Amino acid sequence: MASNISFLILTQNEEKNLSNALTSCTFADQVFVLDSGSTDSTQRIAEEAGTTFVFHSWEGYARQKNWGLDNLPFTSDWVFILDADESITDELREELIRIASDPDNTTAGYYVNRYFVWVGQEIRHCGYYPSWNLRFFRRGMARYEERDVHEHMIVDGPVGYLRGEMHHEDRRGRDFLWQKHLRYADLEAREMVKTVLQSSTAGLKPSFFGNALERRRAIKERIWPYLPCRWLLRFLYMYVFKRGFLDGRAGLDMCLFMTRYEREIAKRFKELKAEMLRA
DSSP: OOOSEEEEEEESSOTTTHHHHHHHTTTSSEEEEEESOOOSSHHHHHHHTTOEEEEOOOOOHHHHHHHHHHHSOOOSSEEEEEETTEEEOHHHHHHHHHHHTOTTOOOOEEEEEEEEEETTEEEOOTTOSSOEEEEEEETTSEEEOSOSSSOOEEESSOEEEEEEEEEEOOOSOHHHHHHHHHHHHHHHHHHHHHHHHTOOOSSSOOOTTSOHHHHHHHHHHHTGGGOSSHHHHHHIIIIIITOGGGGHHHHHHHHHHHHHHHHHHHHHHHHHHHHHHHO
């Protein structure tokens, strides 16, 4: 039975994650795996699962997804963008099918919550839960803002929130995860420099009086870059204010990891800002 749902999954060397993602979305009418040059068995896994495997050179997180939305032959009325290290839970699957089969529904897109699995344990605090992302939308009614990292989707129409959740677990190991966050740190620092020396990035508008995402963007752009010891503030925010201690050893480990990440952002921000001022 057709679900009226298509999936888009971006990949690059995701052999340890992809099978779980694909197994969770077998109900979809179409699954497109948009790859940017994997050298492991990602392509074989995708093709053996019956998906449509497409190569496109990496353009950046937002541009890569927008290229897929613009160029892949989607036929379903609804599209879900899933990361390769995420999977659809049973409750979320039933909710998606129910929405996509409702002809009277006028909602343009839906925010989906996800929980992280860190060192084998679900994280339900630390400021990482809930973690809302707009991932499910009517075809042609949503695009990602042009931003290098932590991009958000802009939807043309009313939005809603789903009860079902995504499972997020990267199985590629801690060393890989740290190298990934070093790349994120560079991108995050570049966005901060743009904000401080130029103007706010286009797309999601920062506002202290807007929705949760707009308030968060306002804090990140208008307050956060100017605070001293941001790494310490981040640890206190995650572990104390957001009660990361309730997640036990996994919570402490995650808070320390992200504190180290924040220090890398600050270091890179200082370097890039000095370079741009000299230029």
